[in-house]
Amino acid sequence: xxxxxxxxxxxxxxxxxxxxxxxxxxxxxxxxxxxxxxxxxxxxxxxxxxxxxxxxxxxxxxxxxxxxxxxxxxxxxxxxxxxxxxxxxxxxxxxxxxxxxxxxxxxxxxxxxxxxxxxxxxxxxxxxxxxxxxxxxxxxxxxxxxxxxxxxxxxxxxxxxxxxxxxxxxxxxxxxxxxxxxxxxxxxxxxxxxxxxxxxxxxxxxxxxxxxxxxxxxxxxxxxxxxxxxxxxxxxxxxxxxxxxxxxxxxxxxxxxxxxxxxxxxxxxxxxxxxxxxxxxxxxxxxxxxxxxxxxxxxxxxxxxxxxxxxxxxxxxxxxxxxxxxxxxxxxxxxxxxxxxxxxxxxxxxxxxxxxxxxxxxxxxxxxxx
Numbered sequence: 140x141x142x143x144x145x146x147x148x149x150x151x152x153x154x155x156x157x158x159x160x161x162x163x164x165x166x167x168x169x170x171x172x173x174x175x176x177x178x179x180x181x182x183x184x185x186x187x188x189x190x191x192x193x194x195x196x197x198x199x200x201x202x203x204x205x206x207x208x209x210x211x212x213x214x215x216x217x218x219x220x221x222x223x224x225x226x227x228x229x230x231x232x233x234x235x236x237x238x239x240x241x242x243x244x245x246x247x248x249x250x251x252x253x254x255x256x257x258x259x260x261x262x263x264x265x266x267x268x269x270x271x272x273x274x275x276x277x278x279x280x281x282x283x284x285x286x287x288x289x290x291x292x293x294x295x296x297x298x299x300x301x302x303x304x305x306x307x308x309x310x311x312x313x314x315x316x317x318x319x320x321x322x323x324x325x326x327x328x329x330x331x332x333x334x335x336x337x338x339x340x341x342x343x344x345x346x347x348x349x350x351x352x353x354x355x356x357x358x359x360x361x362x363x364x365x366x367x368x369x370x371x372x373x374x375x376x377x378x379x380x381x382x383x384x385x386x387x388x389x390x391x392x393x394x395x396x397x398x399x400x401x402x403x404x405x406x407x408x409x410x411x412x413x414x415x416x417x418x419x420x421x422x423x424x425x426x427x428x429x430x431x432x433x434x435x436x437x438x439x440x441x442x443x444x445x446x447x448x449x450x451x452x453x454x455x456x457x458x459x460x461x462x463x464x465x466x467x468x469x470x471x472x473x474x475x476x477x478x479x480x481x482x483x484x485x486x487x488x489x490x491x492x493x494x495x496x497x498x499x500x501x502x503x504x505x506x507x508x509x
Contacts, residue, residue, distance in 0.1 A: 194211060384424030419443070
């Protein structure tokens with residue numbers, strides 16, 4: 140039996156959140172399973188919902204350095220996490236490593252670098268079904284492969300969703316992120332019109348250096364005018380908003396409506412009949428989502444998640460998308476990290492305060508064996 144260090148998160152009924160490094164037993168792989176020595180695993184925004192949840196990071200307290208930290212969930216939010224009270228939950232959606240051993244039928248993966256989205260990846264070892272592993276091409280490293288699932292397949296999923304829902308162009312927010320840079324490359328390669336929304340001028344320069352044609356800076360007074368003009372040029376009627384809170388989704392729908400009316404042949408009291416859709420797929424802004432109804436009645440606002448999307452496209456198409464990721468992991472789907480840390484460092488106050496900010500360009504990679 141293999142012993143593995145693993146990061147876990149627990150919230151008590153009193154709202155005390157604890158993040159710990161525990162030692163857990165890793166079973167021997169059964170038929171069709173592999174034992175992976177995890178060598179790299181990223182901290183994604185989607186991981187923070189479990190790792191930190193709604194806790195107030197300003198209340199962070201170190202109980203045992205490198206082993207246990209605590210923070211308090213605000214009283215008004217405790218009920219929202221009642222379903223996970225007193226459950227010590229392992230964290231980490233995805234990662235990569237080398238297969239050390241395998242059960243019957245999976246021996247061909249021994250010694251191979253694989254990427255996997257198996258949950259509980261903030262661990263030294265993971266035993267998982269071989270079918271969940273993405274075998275990487277010869278010469279690809281675990282560090283390159285660590286983010287082979289969430290960001291690449293979300294970016295590809297946006298383009299696939301556009302086509303399935305009969306749109307012809309996209310609007311994307313927080314567009315200078317690793318995911319946003321992937322989307323720019325995909326859309327450039329496939330001639331998909333894309334409007335990128337960022338908050339800083341250096342992010343405008345970054346995306347244009349990658350080939351982006353339309354990049355709108357939401358911090359400028361001219362933002363709405365710039366956004367409308369870009370949507371007129373691209374005909375984009377589908378948006379993906381990573382911020383979630385605030386007014387940005389509303390602004391996108393409004394800009395789409397204004398753009399549609401610029402080519403309308405007659406007035407309608409109900410607004411344009413061109414359907415406009417924005418999907419919220421992140422929560423970078425924790426404020427309530429605010430809608431100012433200035434976009435008629437032909438619109439939709441909803442949530443978008445990767446897992447239901449995979450169900451929609453089916454396993455055959457999903458397999459094709461995964462293979463593309465493996466083939467382009469160091470080009471289209473290249474991920475960049477601002478810091479590489481150990482499991483113990485992931486529990487340090489400085490690191491926690493940094494990665495919970497979810498700032499563009501600041502992405503952490505955990506190397507469990509460091």
